[in-house]
Amino acid sequence: MADDYQMPKGELMAGKRGIVTGVANHQSIAWGIACQLAAQGAEMAFLHLPGMERRVQPLAESIGVKVVAPMDVTDDASVDAAFSSVKQAFETIDFFVHAIAFANRDELKGSFVDNTTRQGFLRAMDISAFSFVDCARRAAAMMPETGGSIITLTYMGSERAIPNYNTMGVAKAALEAASRYAARDLGPKGIRVNALSPGAMKTLSLAGISGGRAMLAKGRGLSAMKADTSMEGVAGAALWLLSDLGKSTTGELVHVDAGFHIMGFTEDEEEA
Ligand code: NAD
Numbered sequence: 001m002a003d004d005y006q007m008p009k010g011e012l013m014a015g016k017r018g019i020v021t022g023v024a025n026h027q028s029i030a031w032g033i034a035c036q037l038a039a040q041g042a043e044m045a046f047l048h049l050p051g052m053e054r055r056v057q058p059l060a061e062s063i064g065v066k067v068v069a070p071m072d073v074t075d076d077a078s079v080d081a082a083f084s085s086v087k088q089a090f091e092t093i094d095f096f097v098h099a100i101a102f103a104n105r106d107e108l109k110g111s112f113v114d115n116t117t118r119q120g121f122l123r124a125m126d127i128s129a130f131s132f133v134d135c136a137r138r139a140a141a142m143m144p145e146t147g148g149s150i151i152t153l154t155y156m157g158s159e160r161a162i163p164n165y166n167t168m169g170v171a172k173a174a175l176e177a178a179s180r181y182a183a184r185d186l187g188p189k190g191i192r193v194n195a196l197s198p199g200a201m202k203t204l205s206l207a208g209i210s211g212g213r214a215m216l217a218k219g220r221g222l223s224a225m226k227a228d229t230s231m232e233g234v235a236g237a238a239l240w241l242l243s244d245l246g247k248s249t250t251g252e253l254v255h256v257d258a259g260f261h262i263m264g265f266t267e268d269e270e271e272a
Helices: 029-039 053-062 076-089 118-141 166-189 212-222 231-242 267-271
Strands: 017-021 043-048 067-070 095-098 148-153 191-198 253-256
Touching: 017 029, 029 043, 029 095, 029 231, 043 053, 043 076, 053 067, 067 076, 076 118, 095 118, 095 231, 118 148, 118 166, 148 166, 148 231, 166 191, 191 231, 231 253
Parallel strands: 017 043, 017 095, 043 067, 095 148, 148 191, 191 253
Antiparallel strands: none
């Protein structure tokens, strides 16, 4: 599976250990990032949503990840147990990847104003934004005096109103603000916190959004490069931020979307 991607090999992560969350299958962004980190010598633990063992275990084994444990971020006991199992295996960690998001399908379509419920809003916020704060605190507590690096995954639906992204856009805006506050708190400890904002990619999460395919096609068509966002590009940006290459970068929101976020209108629209 790791060979699906052309991830540059090297030693940028040699001697570093960390946690990767959010691997659900071979299309997960977390999986692409994990493949790149493994190719650069990182040792990892995977914390996955309970019930995903059958899919996650073989992926983990294929890149030499030995620590694999369930973690439901809505359940404190589950998060406690997951972090304990990592502590037993690794005394300290150098990096943490947060790649977790969820909103009810009904909230990811049509009118934001009409379709957003209290329960759905809070659930999206809990899983997609609060879980980052909770995990960042626990991960930072496991990092050595020399510091560490934390990244989260967001999407431009936080900055602009994208059709159907709705509640998730609001949760991503909270997540991005949380990453800046965490960067401020943890900076003096040498811990860097950054958010990566890929363009639309074909994953399970995208399939949950009404018109997900259109998000892919529009993202490509409206991007500066007229190209899809590649897993290699996202994983490369993660490697930069998680390795010592990213030494002086923190509190940053890095778009990896083939230039989707910089565009005003297209040439077609200009002519109209
Ligand atoms: P994915 O479905 O593969 O990953 C989402 C992960 O969240 C899954 O592994 C799922 O098990 C996990 N998760 C959901 N609820 C959880 C819970 N209660 N406890 C623990 N884990 C839980 O899809 P993905 O696209 O790889 O998503 C990863 C991240 O990237 C998400 O934050 C997503 O919003 C973000 N992102 C995705 C895209 C895209 O187009 N696919 C674009 C930009 C950002």
